[in-house]
Every structure is written in structure tokens, then in C-alpha cells.
Amino acid sequence: MVKRTSLEGNGCPVARSLDAIGDWWSLLIIRDAFVGRRRFGEFQRSLGLAKNILTIRLRALVDRGILTTEPASDGSAYREYVLTPKGRGLFPILVALRQWSEEFDQRPEEIATILVDRETGRPVQKLALCAQDGRLLGPADTTLRPRTG
Numbered sequence: 001m002v003k004r005t006s007l008e009g010n011g012c013p014v015a016r017s018l019d020a021i022g023d024w025w026s027l028l029i030i031r032d033a034f035v036g037r038r039r040f041g042e043f044q045r046s047l048g049l050a051k052n053i054l055t056i057r058l059r060a061l062v063d064r065g066i067l068t069t070e071p072a073s074d075g076s077a078y079r080e081y082v083l084t085p086k087g088r089g090l091f092p093i094l095v096a097l098r099q100w101s102e103e104f105d106q107r108p109e110e111i112a113t114i115l116v117d118r119e120t121g122r123p124v125q126k127l128a129l130c131a132q133d134g135r136l137l138g139p140a141d142t143t144l145r146p147r148t149g
Contacts, residue, residue, distance in 0.1 A: 020064050021090070025049060025057050027097075030083070030090055033067065038080035066090070096127050 007019035021027060025047070032046050044054055058081060061067040066087040072078040098115060102108060115124050129137045 020066070022057065022060055022064070025053065026061055026066075027090075027094070029054075029057055029061060030066065030087060031094055033081060033083050033087065034091065034094065038082060039072070039078060040081075043081070061087070092127065095124070099126050 007015040010016055010019070021030075028047055029043055032043055037043055037046060040054065040058070043049070043058070044051060047054070049057075058067065062069060062081070064086075065084055067081045068084050069079040070082050072080050095115065102111060102114075105111065116122060117124055129142075131137050131141075135141075
């Protein structure tokens with residue numbers, strides 16, 4: 001496997017986040033963890049990823065604190081992969097990616113699922129960036145400034 005350049009020390013939080021997440025396979029593993037997959041075999045069947053690559057990705061997600069391993073919930077000798085608070089913090093990112101695809105995909109009719117509120121069964125609202133006073137913000141409404149203090 002090609003060694004990638006680390007972005008961990010980069011000053012940009014987007015680059016640092018991408019360094020922590022890893023790659024698109026890792027995001028798909030995290031997606032699967034959100035829908036309840038916990039075992040190596042479940043991830044492997046869902047993704048069709050070669051076992052050696054899946055092993056590397058799962059190990060990296062554990063090393064980065066996104067997943068942890070726990071004894072199997074059924075008492076067997078297996079280990080299960082569970083999202084940590086850091087991993088659960090990726091939920092809005094996955095929702096944003098999903099909603100972006102739903103809006104701009106060339107074949108939206110092929111998207112197999114919709115994200116709904118478990119309590120009401122209704123689709124979730126589109127994520128929006130709001131100012132502290134509640135105004136909706138777009139790219140032209142924001143800027144970057146040096147961190148002080």
C-alpha cells in the first residue's frame with residue numbers, strides 16, 4: 001500500500017480532519033458502524049473489501065480513536081468495533097455528504113434509502129449553517145481569521 005503524507009500537523013482543520021478519517025473506505029466503515037454493524041465479517045460482507053485492507057482500515061480507525069474494540073455482546077470470543085464519542089461526532093459529516101449527494105447526484109432515483117427521524121418516520125431537515133443569532137449562512141457570509149489567544 002502506498003504511504004500517504006500525513007496532514008496531522010497541518011494548520012487547516014479540514015486537512016487535519018481528513019488525516020484523522022483516512023480515506024473513503026474508512027468513511028464507509030464508519031457509515032456501517034452507524035447503522036449497527038459491529039463485527040469484522042459484517043463490515044466485510046457489506047463493503048466487499050478485501051480482508052487485509054479492511055484489517056488495516058479498522059486498525060487505523062481504532063488507533064485514531066474513532067472506533068474501539070469491545071468483547072462481543074453475545075459473549076462469544078469475537079471482538080466488536082464500536083464508535084467512540086469521537087467517531088459519533090462524525091455523524092453530521094456523513095449526513096452532510098448524504099444530503100449533498102441527494103441534491104446533486106446525476107441519478108438520485110438510484111439512491112436506495114432516505115434518512116428519517118426514528119420517532120416520526122419523517123425525513124430529516126437539510127443541515128444548515130447558522131450564525132449565533134440564527135441567520136442562515138452561506139460561503140459569502142463567512143471568512144477565516146487567525147486564531148487569537
